[in-house]
Amino acid sequence: DVKVTQSSRYLVKRTGEKVFLECVQDMDHENMFWYRQDPGLGLRLIYFSYDVKMKEKGDIPEGYSVSREKKERFSLILESASTNQTSMYLCASSQADTRFAFFGQGTRLTVV
Amino acid sequence: AQSVTQPDIHITVSEGASLELRCNYSYGATPYLFWYVQSPGQGLQLLLKYFSGDTLVQGIKGFEAEFKRSQSSFNLRKPSVHWSDAAEYFCAVEPNQAGTALIFGKGTTLSVSS
Numbered sequence: 001d002v003k004v005t006q007s008s009r010y011l012v013k014r015t016g017e018k019v020f021l022e023c024v025q026d027m028d029h030e031n032m033f034w035y036r037q038d039p040g041l042g043l044r045l046i047y048f049s050y051d052v053k054m055k056e057k058g059d060i061p062e063g064y065s066v067s068r069e070k071k072e073r074f075s076l077i078l079e080s081a082s083t084n085q086t087s088m089y090l091c092a093s094s095q096a097d098t099r100f101a102f103f104g105q106g107t108r109l110t111v112v
Numbered sequence: 113a114q115s116v117t118q119p120d121i122h123i124t125v126s127e128g129a130s131l132e133l134r135c136n137y138s139y140g141a142t143p144y145l146f147w148y149v150q151s152p153g154q155g156l157q158l159l160l161k162y163f164s165g166d167t168l169v170q171g172i173k174g175f176e177a178e179f180k181r182s183q184s185s186f187n188l189r190k191p192s193v194h195w196s197d198a199a200e201y202f203c204a205v206e207p208n209q210a211g212t213a214l215i216f217g218k219g220t221t222l223s224v225s226s
Contacts, residue, residue: 043214099208
């Protein structure tokens with residue numbers, strides 16, 4: 001079975017903390033993505049990467065950064081967490097040619 | 113800019129009744145088209161996809177979708193809904209260009225009444 005694994009299902013962090021969300025895929029996929037999901041807004045793309053050490057900004061990159069040092073791992077970093085970053089974060093991966101993405105279970109982050 | 117519209121925020125259907133969820137996209141060329149489903153507390157699962165060819169595509173769990181180029185639509189259908197189909201459904205497009213990502217609609221929540 002293909003698998004995208006997010007390191008935490010639930011996280012609670014304090015305002016101003018640096019937060020790392022980790023995502024690992026075992027399918028040797030080239031592309032990896034981070035989305036944020038909020039009620040009524042659907043999924044919004046934060047960053048994506050189509051190769052190791054490559055990254056592209058999505059629709060809402062402000063306040064976030066990413067790291068992809070290895071093909072299987074894509075990290076989302078909140079440099080200084082704020083309450084408006086409380087959300088569900090979804091990681092996904094896809095092959096370069098097939099386009100459809102496999103999703104992880106999501107990380108529900110609460111910033112207090 | 114590319115966009116995806118799901119006009120219905122919430123739909124309630126009786127168990128055993130038919131279902132149609134609407135999706136319209138805005139894009140110059142024909143993109144890749146997808147429907148995903150999300151059960152409560154879960155990630156997204158791919159229901160079906162359209163890349164090219166036959167405009168009626170079959171997916172998992174008895175779902176199908178029809179691509180209509182003239183209407184820029186990709187509506188999801190199921191002839192008989194089961195209580196376990198209650199979930200949130202997302203339509204998505206991928207512009208079919210290098211270095212692009214899935215663009216999602218805002219989702220439609222399906223409730224199933226007995």
